[in-house]
Amino acid sequence: MNAPDHPDTVRAAEAAPPPPPRRRGLSDRALAWVFIAPVIALLLAINIFPLLWNIWLSFTNYRANRPGMDVRGMGTGNYERLLGQDDVWESLQHTAHFVTWSLFFQVVIGFALAWLINKQFRGSGLWTTLIVLPMMLSPAVVGTFWTYLYQPQVGIFNAIVGFFTGSTHFSMIADRDLAPWAIVLVDTWMWTPFVMLICLAGLRSVPQDLYEAAEIDGASPLRQFVTITLPMVLPFLMLAVLFRGIENFKMFDMVVELTSGGPGSVTELANIFLKREAFEKWRTGYAAALAVILFVTVFGFANIYVKAWNTVKQR
Amino acid sequence: MSTSAHSIVEPGPRIKWVAGILVAAYALLTLIPIVWIVMTGFKSPTDAIAYPPKVFFEPTLEGYVNVFTSRSRQSPEYMANLPPAETWYEELVRKRNMVITGPSRFADRYTNSLIIGFGSTFLTVVLGVMAAYAFSRFKVPLKDDLMFFILSTRMFPPVAVAIPIFLMYRELGLSDTHLGMIVLYTAVNLSLAVWLLKGFIDEIPREYEEAAMVDGYSRFQAFMKVVLPQAKAGIAATAIFSLIFSWNEYNFAILLTSGNAQTAPPFIPLIIGEGGLDWPAVAAATTLFILPVLFFTVLLRKYLLAGITFGAVR
Numbered sequence: 001m002n003a004p005d006h007p008d009t010v011r012a013a014e015a016a017p018p019p020p021p022r023r024r025g026l027s028d029r030a031l032a033w034v035f036i037a038p039v040i041a042l043l044l045a046i047n048i049f050p051l052l053w054n055i056w057l058s059f060t061n062y063r064a065n066r067p068g069m070d071v072r073g074m075g076t077g078n079y080e081r082l083l084g085q086d087d088v089w090e091s092l093q094h095t096a097h098f099v100t101w102s103l104f105f106q107v108v109i110g111f112a113l114a115w116l117i118n119k120q121f122r123g124s125g126l127w128t129t130l131i132v133l134p135m136m137l138s139p140a141v142v143g144t145f146w147t148y149l150y151q152p153q154v155g156i157f158n159a160i161v162g163f164f165t166g167s168t169h170f171s172m173i174a175d176r177d178l179a180p181w182a183i184v185l186v187d188t189w190m191w192t193p194f195v196m197l198i199c200l201a202g203l204r205s206v207p208q209d210l211y212e213a214a215e216i217d218g219a220s221p222l223r224q225f226v227t228i229t230l231p232m233v234l235p236f237l238m239l240a241v242l243f244r245g246i247e248n249f250k251m252f253d254m255v256v257e258l259t260s261g262g263p264g265s266v267t268e269l270a271n272i273f274l275k276r277e278a279f280e281k282w283r284t285g286y287a288a289a290l291a292v293i294l295f296v297t298v299f300g301f302a303n304i305y306v307k308a309w310n311t312v313k314q315r
Numbered sequence: 316m317s318t319s320a321h322s323i324v325e326p327g328p329r330i331k332w333v334a335g336i337l338v339a340a341y342a343l344l345t346l347i348p349i350v351w352i353v354m355t356g357f358k359s360p361t362d363a364i365a366y367p368p369k370v371f372f373e374p375t376l377e378g379y380v381n382v383f384t385s386r387s388r389q390s391p392e393y394m395a396n397l398p399p400a401e402t403w404y405e406e407l408v409r410k411r412n413m414v415i416t417g418p419s420r421f422a423d424r425y426t427n428s429l430i431i432g433f434g435s436t437f438l439t440v441v442l443g444v445m446a447a448y449a450f451s452r453f454k455v456p457l458k459d460d461l462m463f464f465i466l467s468t469r470m471f472p473p474v475a476v477a478i479p480i481f482l483m484y485r486e487l488g489l490s491d492t493h494l495g496m497i498v499l500y501t502a503v504n505l506s507l508a509v510w511l512l513k514g515f516i517d518e519i520p521r522e523y524e525e526a527a528m529v530d531g532y533s534r535f536q537a538f539m540k541v542v543l544p545q546a547k548a549g550i551a552a553t554a555i556f557s558l559i560f561s562w563n564e565y566n567f568a569i570l571l572t573s574g575n576a577q578t579a580p581p582f583i584p585l586i587i588g589e590g591g592l593d594w595p596a597v598a599a600a601t602t603l604f605i606l607p608v609l610f611f612t613v614l615l616r617k618y619l620l621a622g623i624t625f626g627a628v629r
Contacts, residue, residue, distance in 0.1 A: 028453055031534055035449035038442050039465065039505055046502035047468045050479035057478065064482060113341060119326045121335035129616045130342045133349060136612045137605055138563035144584040145352045145601055148594055151364075156351050159368045168367070189345060194623065201620045243623075250472040253565040257584050274474050279481075279570065288478055295475035302470055 051295075057288035065282040078289035088290065090265065091273040097180055098255075098269060099248045102187040103241060109188070110195025111237065115229075117196070118203040128200075132193045139190070143257030146186050147173060150258075173259050179267050183255050187248065195240040202236030203229070235313040242305055249298055270294055349605075355598035363594040378595030380404045382421050382586065382603070386413040421600060424582040428604075430493050431578060432561040435500035439557040440550055442501065443508030444516075448538055450509070451516040452524075462510070469506040473566050484571055491575045499567055504557040511556070511622060515549025516542065552618035555611045562608065579604050 026034065058078055062071050082088050113131065117124050134142070149157045152171040162168035172182035206229060214224045252271040255261070261268035261276075274294070278287035326334075355363055357374040365372075386408055397414070400406040408415055446465075450458060480499065481490075489495030523545065524537035532540065543550075565580040572578065583604065586596045615622070 026533075026535065028534055032449040032453035032455055035445035036455065036461070039446040039509060040461070042442070042498070042502045043465065043468050043505065046480065046499060047471060047476060050476035050483065051471065053479035053482070054475055064478070067485075109341075113338060116334040116338050119331050119334040121331040121338075123335065124338065125616075127335075127338045127342045129613060131338075131345055132616070132619060133609065133612060134345060136559060136563075136608050137349075138565060138580045138608075140565035140580045141563075141583055141601055141604060144592075144597060146348065148355070148592075148597070149348055149351065154364050154366045154368055156347065156368050160347075189348070192345075197619055197623055246470055246472075250474070252474075253580075271472070271474050278478050284478055291472070291475045291478065294472055298470060298472055 054288050054291055057285050058292045059289075060285045062285045062288075063282045064278070064284040074285060078286045079293070081286065082289055082293065087265070087273065088270075091268050091270045094180065094266065094268055095249060095251075095270045098183060098187070098251065098267075099245060101181075101184045102191070102248055103244055105184065105188040106192045106195045106244060107237065107241060110192045110240070111199045111233075113192070113196045114199035114203055117200060131196065134190045135193045137190070139254035140257045142186065142190055143254040146182075146258055150182060174263055176263055176266050179259055179263055183258060183267050186254060186258060187251070190254070191244060191247075195237075195244065198236050198240040198243075199233060202233035205236075206232040231315070235309065238305075238309045238312060242302065242309065245305075246298055246302060249294070352598045353602050355595055356602045358595050358598075360588065360593065360595055363598075375407070375595075376404070377407055378593075378599035379603075380407055381419075381588070381593055381596035382600045383419055384408070384415045385417050385419050387416050388413050421579075421582065421586075424577055424579045425603070427493070427572075427576055428562055428578040428580075431496045431500065431576065432558050434493065434497040435504060435561045436554050436557040438497060438501040439504040439508045440554050443505055443512050443553060444543070444546065444550060446505075446509050447512035447516050448542060451513050452521065462513075465506050465509050467506075468502075477566070477570060480567070481570055489571075491572045491577075493576050495571060496568070496576055496578070499571070500557075500561040500564060503564075504560055507556060507560075507622070508553045511553050512546065512549055514621065515546050515552075519545045548618075552615065552622060555615050555618075556622050559608055559611060 059074055059076070060071050061074050061077075063069060117128055149155050150172040152158060152174070153168045157172065158168040158170065170178065172178045172185075210228050210232075211224060214228060219227070250271060251269055252275065255267055255269055256272060256275075259267040261272045270290070271294070274287050274290045277283050277290065354372075356378045357376070358369070358372050359375050359377055362369050362372040384404070389412060391412065394409065394412055394414075397409070400409055405415055449455060450462060455461065484490040484495055487495075489498070519542060523541045524534070527537040527541045528534060562578075563580065564578070568578045569581040572581070579600070583597060583600045584592070586593050586600060588594075588596065
């Protein structure tokens with residue numbers, strides 16, 4: 001293949017006795033396909049095929065709880081109904097609130113932590129490992145045990161807040177105004193370490209001589225931060241925002257176990273809405289249309305974002 | 316990674332000290348929920364709902380006994396006529412006028428998590444390392460497009476494919492089977508695995524296999540005997556990431572499993588006692604459930620960065 005270009009290989013080939021005329025086993029080309037085919041086949045079967053099926057379903061009135069039914073095409077009926085429905089728009093608003101605020105807190109706290117850890121104080125490795133623990137847990141299990149921590153009066157969360165404010169008689173997850181913040185808080189608790197780790201990778205990639213040069217030029221620490229640190233870390237920060245944005249847009253498990261969309265529907269995210277339509281009301285075609293809309297939204301945003309990211313990265 | 320000791324930009328001791336305090340304070344704050352849950356696992360039901368919350372309490376294994384057993388309440392007369400309890404856990408349960416009627420399903424669910432977790436991890440690593448090797452070493456047509464395709468499957472919201480996978484699994488009889496879950500989690504994990512492993516294999520010099528092939532090994536033998544051992548660290552990191560994902564997954568588990576192959580995450584929120592969730596038991600189950608993850612996180616800390624960014628920023 002491209003072996004002959006390589007100086008070391010050329011030398012090895014000259015030194016070694018002439019290679020045997022025919023190698024045993026498969027040719028490289030065949031081997032490449034044997035090695036790659038299973039992955040591609042599996043991804044086609046579990047991702048692409050279901051995705052296409054989902055698109056087809058979104059134009060029908062199919063109901064998964066009635067397998068024998070006569071499936072009729074609906075044209076764009078499902079989509080029209082969806083976009084005309086207030087619940088759908090509300091669930092999208094809840095999602096937007098959740099995604100925006102959790103991203104905001106995670107980026108601010110995550111970056112600050114990374115910046116502090118990068119000072120390389122004693123024991124920073126140990127603390128980093130401890131801080132990372134929440135993101136390694138199961139979101140559903142996290143949601144479950146936070147309902148306990150959020151219990152009015154008897155929960156530790158209320159006890160801590162009560163210590164500072166004097167009031168323990170409130171319920172984060174049963175109060176219409178507090179519940180949207182309750183899910184933001186748990187998500188921030190869980191995923192700030194993720195943003196922190198990526199920012200840390202960014203900070204460590206900054207060449208130290210840039211700072212030394214700036215120091216010699218007499219640039220203030222603030223100026224160094226703005227002109228060196230931020231631009232160098234920005235591609236990393238943007239990557240963290242991309243990953244967390246996509247993940248939070250898909251959010252389901254943690255919030256279902258924490259509030260199951262309530263009280264009322266103030267924490268009903270788009271995915272929870274979709275799950276209800278698909279597997280409780282069994283409006284499969286209708287839910288499939290919403291899935292398509294969500295998918296197109298994520299993919300559209302992600303593509304625009306990745307373009308912007310590439311521009312930043314190449315600067 | 317580290318700045319040289321005499322660098323003029325090395326932070327001063329005072330700054331380091333302040334940074335250390337702030338980070339440690341955040342870490343301790345962020346650990347409170349986890350520590351609290353572990354503690355709750357050792358509380359009695361009354362201590363678990365005491366007001367104000369109890370920091371000091373008499374530890375009991377009741378929560379753990381409750382996780383693993385089914386119990387029924389009996390009349391005081393019935394209790395009085397029972398022969399003496401044979402085991403410490405039977406005795407613990409009897410204090411609440413209950414008798415053990417059999418094991419709970421928690422052990423089954425935990426075992427399912429282990430089977431599905433390790434099964435999909437094994438498959439992910441085998442398929443992932445093969446594909447990563449091919450992408451790293453061979454001229455594959457449309458290589459960049461294929462790599463991007465593999466990565467893009469990670470962006471799919473599960474909802475976009477959940478309904479058809481549900482229907483497909485129902486058709487194929489894969490619902491609520493270990494095999495079905497293993498295949499599904501493998502597909503989900505592969506994008507990360509291929510990218511991560513390709514990064515590790517790219518770092519192994521090609522000369523190693525080429526030398527082996529000059530010695531008469533076939534390409535496949537060279538891959539098995541030379542490349543695989545060199546990629547050990549990468550394989551271990553990939554395996555642990557896959558395992559943690561399958562271990563924690565909930566969305567597909569709740570949709571596609573009900574009895575036979577149900578994993579622990581959908582089960583834990585359903586541990587009901589008298590009057591709502593049995594909090595000490597839920598906390599005990601949670602503790603048992605997160606224990607392996609804590610262990611692997613400590614093992615994994617070296618690879619966390621590589622795993623999360625999978626070399627996307629270089």
